[in-house]
Amino acid sequence: MASSSMPDNESTSDLVAIALAAKALENQLDAAISQLDNLDDKDLVALRRKRLEELKRLEKDKQEWLACGHGQYTELSSDKELFEAGTRSKRLVVQFYLCPTERCQILDRHLTILARKHLECRFCKVNVQKAPFTVKRLNVRVMPTLVLFVEGKTVEFLRGFDGFGGTDDFTTETVEWRLSRSGVINHPGNLGDSVREGASRRGIRASRASDSESD
Secondary structure (H helix, E strand, O other): OOOOOOOOOOHHHHHHHHHHHHHHHHHHHHHHHHHHHHOOOHHHHHHHHHHHHHHHHHHHHHHHHHHHOOOOHHHHHOHHHHHHHHOOOEEEEEEOOOOOOOHHHHHHHHHHHHHHOOOEEEEEEEHHOOOOOOHHHHHHOOOEEEEEEEEEEEEEEOOOHHOOOOOOOOOOOHHHHHHHHOOOOOOOOOOOHHOOOOOHHHHHHHHHHHHHHOO
């Protein structure tokens, strides 16, 4: 008799996060439908019908995204898997790395959070040694590098941490804001002020540290 293995804690955590994200979308859908059900005016009825169609499309998209591996941060193992991911998902973020350095692990943490939050985009990583053809074609040299794809086309390269302020202590919101600028994820709202404020605080700390060293 074949034995079945229990899912590890990380897999369970991913499944719970995906379920929570899906439930949140369902709750938003139910709330929106409930509000629209109370409209009586003819023009508003037409608006209600249009909105319901949009919500149905969103629900359909959500199911397709989950089927394509969205909602979790996964590792790809070959050029073929990377090509298939880019073919199946309209929006894709891939971290190219060589070995699990501290900086790669920092990105892992941020991208894991964003993968659970932004179901509209797939988040992956791949070791450059396992995808030599893609690495050569994209001329990936700096590790880590984030490559952003929209509808199968490369829209931007984020090499190292320069795109996140050049420091290691940037926030997940900074990554979220930066990715949204390229259109690879939906805009998370008015994050610009908070991101700039955080960058300013880090700059002040760096300046103070430099002054202390010079003293």
